[in-house]
Amino acid sequence: MLHLRVLCPAESTERALEVLRAHPGATHLVLFPGAAVDPAGDVIEADVAREATDEVLAALCALGLDRHGGITLEQIDTALSDSADRAEEAAPGQAADAVVWEELLARTGEESRLNATFVAFLTIACLLAAVGVVTDSAVTLVGAMVVGPEFGPLAALAVGLVRRRADLVRRAATALLVGFPVAIAAAAVLTWLGNQAGWLDARAISGDHEVDFVYQVGPWSLVVAVLAGAAGMLSMTSAKSAALVGVFISVTTVPAAGYIGVAAVLGQWDKVLASAGQLGVNLVGIVIAAAVVLLTRKQAAARTRPLTRG
Known part of the structure; x- marks a missing residue:
């Protein structure tokens, strides 16, 4: 899985959360209201199955968060969670076959x-x-x-x-x-x-x-x-x-x-x-x-x- 962090303007936070809640490949969703300083706004974190990452990034970029906020990805070496297992099972395809184009x-x-x-x-x-x-x-x-x-x-x-x-x-x-x-x-x-x-x-x-x-x-x-x-x-x-x-x-x-x-x-x-x-x-x-x-x-x-x- 990949760890996703989004710096999000406050007016776009709810739509970004909707994207992550709606996608079955995303889990461990966390919100830190007002935590971002530069650029100012909220911080959203989530763990995303590798095979779902490309779709999630495309949806977040469509909200303009790559221009008005910031999106970062990190590799997760170990994830002990039934929720993470369910997200990987629900995501399309296999992790080894997935191409994360932005990465x-x-x-x-x-x-x-x-x-x-x-x-x-x-x-x-x-x-x-x-x-x-x-x-x-x-x-x-x-x-x-x-x-x-x-x-x-x-x-x-x-x-x-x-x-x-x-x-x-x-x-x-x-x-x-x-x-x-x-x-x-x-x-x-x-x-x-x-x-x-x-x-x-x-x-x-x-x-x-x-x-x-x-x-x-x-x-x-x-x-x-x-x-x-x-x-x-x-x-x-x-x-x-x-x-x-x-x-x-x-x-x-x-x-x-x-x-x-x-x-x-x-x-x-x-x-x-x-x-x-x-x-x-x-x-x-x-x-x-x-x-x-x-x-x-x-x-x-x-x-x-x-x-x-x-």
Whole structure:
């Protein structure tokens, strides 16, 4: 369940209470008259079944409470209550299948912002990938995959496309279009410094190596990207974040970016192009799969609600 708190202007309190009383997925309703200071008004709290949250939020926003008051949500880890059990049973669908769109928009919106932290993590990930390439270390590449923060903007792109939010698409695209070139340039500088110091030469990526899969783009690259994108979005929409680690270490976005920097400095232009293709296939495959998952879940929710109301 999710804990809902509403800061509500006094003139809208009764209508907000009616919304929460009327929905079978809401319970543990509490009113604190006059408790809100800024913005001034009443405070309403309730526990809402996850599968009912989207409908409840839509009804509260229709009252203008997101503009003239405030609405917050928090995850409840444990709820020992027969009333809560009844609310979850009465709510449409299953909690694991429910998409709380406002929660998803807030989460992906935050993770898609271009800031120093995002660029730093992506740069460090690509530097690790460059080291993994020149040392032929698959373990180092896996570490780079885990560090890479690129799934946040990719998920935001999918959400923005499905919800037709141009601002979210623009913000996520900017993060990727700025972050990856900066990270690739950093990998190239590291490779150049290593080359100048005599630590490596073109033979470092010539011949057969364990990490050659990074630039070997093919049908399976797209298959893996699609599966990873689907798993990642399912994880985000069902609040099962543990699965995201598996997503991070199954796609070769960061390793491909790091390989571009290394191969460019060493003059291996065929591998630069192959790595760029690998990067593009993974990025596109993840976004498409994530968007399809969202559309599927959106349609499933639309079919469930009329049946429940009826």
